[in-house]
Amino acid sequence: MVALADKLILDALTLPNDVRAEIVDKLLESLNLPLQKDIDRQWSALAEKRLKDITSGRVKTVPGYAVFEKIRNRYKTQ
Numbered sequence: 001m002v003a004l005a006d007k008l009i010l011d012a013l014t015l016p017n018d019v020r021a022e023i024v025d026k027l028l029e030s031l032n033l034p035l036q037k038d039i040d041r042q043w044s045a046l047a048e049k050r051l052k053d054i055t056s057g058r059v060k061t062v063p064g065y066a067v068f069e070k071i072r073n074r075y076k077t078q
Contacts, residue, residue, distance in 0.1 A: 053059045
């Protein structure tokens with residue numbers, strides 16, 4: 001089986017980039033992993049929710065300098 005897989009890989013490497021990309025997409029899809037478009041959709045939905053939370057006043061933002069100061073203070077050596 002390993003020899004067959006090695007031959008398949010060597011043969012695939014001779015194919016044009018677009019064909020190889022299509023094969024990669026199909027193989028990844030067969031693993032039932034999240035597709036990039038699904039990941040992008042989820043990130044977009046989360047970003048929209050967070051923006052809505054901020055603009056509605058539901059959450060309070062914290063300036064970056066305050067966050068870093070809190071971290072520095074927490075880990076400051078005595």
